[in-house]
Amino acid sequence: MILHSLFLYCALASGGLARAVTVYSQVPMGVTPTTSASSSTYTGAAAYDPTVLNAPALPNPLPPTQFGIQLSTSASDVTALSIQLSGAFLGFSIEMSVVDQVCDFSSLLQVPFLNLMALLSERAGRVNIRVGGNTQETATLVQSLPDMKMVEKQETAGNNPTETPALLYTPDILYLLSNISALVNTKWYLGVPLNDTSNLRLAIAEYGERILGDNLLGLQVGNEPDLYARHGHRASTYGPYDYFGEFGQVVAAMQADPNISVSNNLIAPNVATGDWTPEDVWNTGFIEAYTNSIHTLTVEHYPDDNCAAIYSGFGPPKDPQTEFPNYLTHAAGKSIVAPYLNSSAIALAAGKPFVMFETNTASCGGFPGISDSLGAALWAIDYGLQMAASNFSHALLHVGGQDVYYNPFTPPPTNQSSYHQWTIGPIFYSVLAVSETLGSTNTSRVIDLYANGNNDYTPGYAIYENGALARLALLNYMTDPSGANDYNATVSFSGGVAGQPSAVPAQVYVKYLLAPSVGEKFNITWAGQTFGGQFSSDGRLQGSQHVETVPCDQTANTCTVTVPAPGFALVFMSNSALGESTPTSTITFATTATAAGQRGTQVAGVDPSVLATSNGHGGQDFGLGSTSKGRSSAGDRAAGVYPSGAVLVAVIAGVATILRAFAHQEL
Ligand SMILES: *[C@@H]1O[C@H](CO)[C@@H](O)[C@H](O)[C@H]1NC(C)=O
Ligand SMILES: *[C@@H]1O[C@H](CO)[C@@H](O)[C@H](O)[C@H]1NC(C)=O
Ligand SMILES: *[C@@H]1O[C@H](CO)[C@@H](O)[C@H](O)[C@H]1NC(C)=O
Ligand SMILES: *[C@@H]1O[C@H](CO)[C@@H](O)[C@H](O)[C@H]1NC(C)=O
Numbered sequence: 001m002i003l004h005s006l007f008l009y010c011a012l013a014s015g016g017l018a019r020a021v022t023v024y025s026q027v028p029m030g031v032t033p034t035t036s037a038s039s040s041t042y043t044g045a046a047a048y049d050p051t052v053l054n055a056p057a058l059p060n061p062l063p064p065t066q067f068g069i070q071l072s073t074s075a076s077d078v079t080a081l082s083i084q085l086s087g088a089f090l091g092f093s094i095e096m097s098v099v100d101q102v103c104d105f106s107s108l109l110q111v112p113f114l115n116l117m118a119l120l121s122e123r124a125g126r127v128n129i130r131v132g133g134n135t136q137e138t139a140t141l142v143q144s145l146p147d148m149k150m151v152e153k154q155e156t157a158g159n160n161p162t163e164t165p166a167l168l169y170t171p172d173i174l175y176l177l178s179n180i181s182a183l184v185n186t187k188w189y190l191g192v193p194l195n196d197t198s199n200l201r202l203a204i205a206e207y208g209e210r211i212l213g214d215n216l217l218g219l220q221v222g223n224e225p226d227l228y229a230r231h232g233h234r235a236s237t238y239g240p241y242d243y244f245g246e247f248g249q250v251v252a253a254m255q256a257d258p259n260i261s262v263s264n265n266l267i268a269p270n271v272a273t274g275d276w277t278p279e280d281v282w283n284t285g286f287i288e289a290y291t292n293s294i295h296t297l298t299v300e301h302y303p304d305d306n307c308a309a310i311y312s313g314f315g316p317p318k319d320p321q322t323e324f325p326n327y328l329t330h331a332a333g334k335s336i337v338a339p340y341l342n343s344s345a346i347a348l349a350a351g352k353p354f355v356m357f358e359t360n361t362a363s364c365g366g367f368p369g370i371s372d373s374l375g376a377a378l379w380a381i382d383y384g385l386q387m388a389a390s391n392f393s394h395a396l397l398h399v400g401g402q403d404v405y406y407n408p409f410t411p412p413p414t415n416q417s418s419y420h421q422w423t424i425g426p427i428f429y430s431v432l433a434v435s436e437t438l439g440s441t442n443t444s445r446v447i448d449l450y451a452n453g454n455n456d457y458t459p460g461y462a463i464y465e466n467g468a469l470a471r472l473a474l475l476n477y478m479t480d481p482s483g484a485n486d487y488n489a490t491v492s493f494s495g496g497v498a499g500q501p502s503a504v505p506a507q508v509y510v511k512y513l514l515a516p517s518v519g520e521k522f523n524i525t526w527a528g529q530t531f532g533g534q535f536s537s538d539g540r541l542q543g544s545q546h547v548e549t550v551p552c553d554q555t556a557n558t559c560t561v562t563v564p565a566p567g568f569a570l571v572f573m574s575n576s577a578l579g580e581s582t583p584t585s586t587i588t589f590a591t592t593a594t595a596a597g598q599r600g601t602q603v604a605g606v607d608p609s610v611l612a613t614s615n616g617h618g619g620q621d622f623g624l625g626s627t628s629k630g631r632s633s634a635g636d637r638a639a640g641v642y643p644s645g646a647v648l649v650a651v652i653a654g655v656a657t658i659l660r661a662f663a664h665q666e667l
C-alpha cells in the first residue's frame with residue numbers, strides 16, 4: 001500500500017527521488033533500472049509530464065454518424081443484463097509503499113482528497129479504496145516510529161536483490177483511514193502480509209478490525225501470488241496448490257486469534273493473470289474449500305506495460321503515440337475482460353462478488369500522453385462499464401506517486417505545497433462519470449448495446465435501475481474538430497403494454513464529458529465543470545454545471561442525442577434519474593492547510609458533527625478560518641466555484657484537528 005500516495009507524498013518531492021523509492025506494480029523484480037527516461041527531453045516527475053499526443057487518424061472506414069438504438073423501457077424485457085451494481089463501481093487502489101527518508105508528514109493534508117471522495121460518495125453513496133500491494137507483504141505494525149512517521153521502509157539485508165524491503169507502520173495509519181471514513185463514506189480493503197506464512201503477522205487484521213470496524217471491507221491474502229516464484233519470493237516450483245495451502249494457514253491462524261472476530265472477510269486469490277490463470281486457482285477446489293472465509297474473489301490486471309522505459313531487459317521502449325490507438329476502441333476494454341468472463345460466472349454461481357482489485361492503463365507507471373489524456377478517460381469509462389456488463393462487482397484504479405502518469409489525482413510535491421494545489425488526472429472524470437452512470441440505489445443493471453453495428457469507435461451501454469430504463473452511456477472515440485464525425489444516436493422505445501410502443505419521454509437530459517481532442521490533458525469538462533489544469537484543484541468542481549435538455553419526438557417515438565468526436569454522453573431518461581446523479585447539496589472541505597511547515601497539525605478536518613448539523617447553509621461559507629501560517633481565510637476560500645443552487649459548504653476551520661498522529665495510540 002503506497003500510503004504516501006494518499007497523503008504521505010513527502011518522499012516524492014522530486015521526480016528523481018520519486019523514481020528511487022517507487023514500488024511499481026506488476027514489474028518483474030531484479031531487473032536493473034536504466035538511467036534514460038524516454039525519447040522526450042522532459043526530465044521532471046511523470047505526473048507533470050507535458051507530453052501531449054496527437055489524436056490518432058480517423059478510422060477507415062468511418063463509422064456511420066447516424067444510427068438507431070432500440071430500447072425496451074423495462075428490464076424484464078431485456079436478456080443478459082448484468083447483476084445489480086453499486087455506483088461505487090470504480091474505486092481506487094493505493095499502493096502501500098515504503099518511504100526511506102525522513103518525511104514531514106505534518107505538512108501534508110488531504111482536504112482536496114476529502115473533496116474528491118465527497119463528490120463520489122454524494123453520487124454513489126460510498127467510495128471503495130484498497131490500501132495494499134507488493135509492500136503489504138512485508139509490512140509489520142509497530143507502536144511508534146521515530147520522527148513522527150506513520151510508515152517507514154527498513155533497509156534490506158542486501159543479499160537478496162529481489163527481496164521486497166520491509167515496511168513498518170503504526171496504528172496511526174489506520175486511525176487516519178478511520179478519520180477519513182468519519183468525514184466521507186469511504187470503505188477500505190487492507191492486506192495481510194504473506195511473505196512468511198510460518199510467522200504470520202496478523203496485526204493488520206486485529207487493529208484494522210478494531211479501528212475501522214464496518215469501514216473495513218475485507219483483507220487481501222496474497223498480492224499476485226502467481227508472480228511470487230518469478231519475483232523470487234517463493235521457490236520456483238510455487239504453484240496454485242501452494243497458495244491454497246498458505247491461504248489455509250492464514251484462515252486457521254485468524255480463527256485461532258482471539259483478537260480477530262471477523263473471519264469471513266478474506267479477499268483472494270488476487271492473481272495478476274501473469275503466470276497463472278484464475279482457473280488454475282479454481283481448479284484446486286479453492287472456492288469450495290474456503291467458501292466460509294472468502295468475502296470476494298479478485299484478479300489484478302493491466303492491459304499493457306511501460307517497463308521498457310524504466311528497466312533494462314524489456315527491449316526498446318514503446319512509443320506512446322504508436323500505442324495510443326490501442327486504447328481508443330471498444331475492443332480495448334472487451335479484450336481485458338474476456339479472459340475473466342468464465343471466472344465472473346464462477347464467482348456469481350458461488351455467491352461471491354468478483355472484483356478487479358488493481359488496474360490502470362499500463363503497469364510501470366503508464367504511458368506519457370496516454371494515461372493522462374481524455375483518451376484514457378474514455379477508455380476507463382468503456383472498460384469500467386464493460387466490467388459492469390460482465391458481472392464484475394467493482395474495479396479499483398491504481399494510484400501511484402509523482403512518478404506515474406496514470407494518477408486520478410496527484411498532490412503537489414511537498415516543497416511546492418504552499419503555492420501549488422492538486423493535479424486531477426483525466427481518469428478521475430471517468431470515476432465521476434461512472435458513479436453518475438450507475439447512481440446510488442445499488443440496483444443498476446448494465447448491458448452493452450453493440451451500438452452502431454458493434455462499431456469499435458461508437459460504443460454504448462444501457463442502464464436499468466429499479467427495473468426500468470434509467471440511463472444511456474454513449475462514447476465517441478474519434479477526434480474531429482470539424483464536427484463531421486459527431487454522431488447522432490436516435491433512440492426509440494418499446495415496452496410497457498404488450499405490442500404497444502410506450503410513451504416516449506417528452507425530453508431527456510444529457511451530461512457530456514468533453515475536450516477538444518483525445519490527447520487533451522486538462523481542458524476537460526464534465527457537464528460544463530472542470531478540475532482545471534496542473535496544480536490548480538482543491539478537489540472541487542469549478543464552473544457552473546450545464547445539463548443539455550433534448551426534446552424528444554413524441555410522434556416518431558424517438559429521442560436523438562448527439563455525441564461529439566471526441567466525447568462521452570450520459571443520457572438521463574427521466575428527471576429522477578438525473579436528480580439522483582446530480583447532488584443539489586455539495587459537501588466541500590475548504591483548503592485551509594495546504595501550506596508546508598505547519599508542524600503540529602497533521603490533518604485539518606471537519607468535525608463530523610459540523611457536517612451533520614450544517615445542512616441548509618446553502619452557498620455560504622461560515623466560520624472559515626485557516627490553520628495555515630501566513631494565509632488568510634479569504635485566500636484559502638478563493639479556489640472553487642460553487643455550482644448553482646443549494647451548496648453546502650461545510651467549512652473546516654482548522655479548529656477540528658481530528659487526527660493527531662503525534663499522540664501515539666495504545667491499544
Ligand atoms: C523541492 O525539492 C526537491 C528535492 O529535494 C529539489 O530538487 C527542488 O529544487 C525543490 N524545489 C523547490 C522549489 O524548493
Ligand atoms: C445530428 O443532429 C443535429 C441536430 O439535429 C443535426 O444538425 C445534424 O445534421 C445531425 N447529424 C447527422 C450526421 O445526422
Ligand atoms: C517477512 O517480512 C518480515 C518483516 O519485514 C521479515 O522480518 C521477515 O524476515 C520476512 N520473512 C521472509 C521469509 O522473507
Ligand atoms: C488483544 O487481546 C488482548 C487480550 O484480550 C487485549 O488486551 C488487547 O488489547 C487486544 N489487542 C487488540 C489489537 O485488539
Ligand SMILES: *[C@@H]1O[C@H](CO)[C@@H](O)[C@H](O)[C@H]1NC(C)=O
Pocket residue numbers: 278279280282283342343346
Ligand atoms: C471455467 O473454469 C472452470 C474452472 O476452472 C473450468 O473447469 C472450465 O473449463 C472453464 N470454462 C471455460 C469456458 O474456460
Ligand SMILES: *[C@@H]1O[C@H](CO)[C@@H](O)[C@H](O)[C@H]1NC(C)=O
Pocket residue numbers: 079080081082083341344345348389390391
Ligand atoms: C451476468 O449475470 C446475469 C445473471 O444475473 C446473466 O444473465 C448474464 O448473462 C451475466 N453476464 C455475463 C456477461 O456473464
Ligand SMILES: *[C@@H]1O[C@H](CO)[C@@H](O)[C@H](O)[C@H]1NC(C)=O
Pocket residue numbers: 086125440441442
Ligand atoms: C447500497 O449497498 C451498500 C453496501 O451494501 C449499503 O451500505 C447501502 O446502504 C446500499 N444503498 C442503498 C440505497 O440501499
Ligand SMILES: *[C@@H]1O[C@H](CO)[C@@H](O)[C@H](O)[C@H]1NC(C)=O
Pocket residue numbers: 514515516523
Ligand atoms: C477547451 O476546449 C473547448 C472544447 O471542448 C474549446 O472550445 C476551447 O477553446 C478550449 N480552450 C482552450 C483554452 O484550449
Ligand SMILES: *[C@@H]1O[C@H](CO)[C@@H](O)[C@H](O)[C@H]1NC(C)=O
Pocket residue numbers: 172175176178179182658659660661665
Ligand atoms: C481519529 O484519529 C484519532 C487518533 O489519531 C483517534 O483517536 C480517533 O478515534 C479517530 N477518529 C475516528 C472517527 O476514527
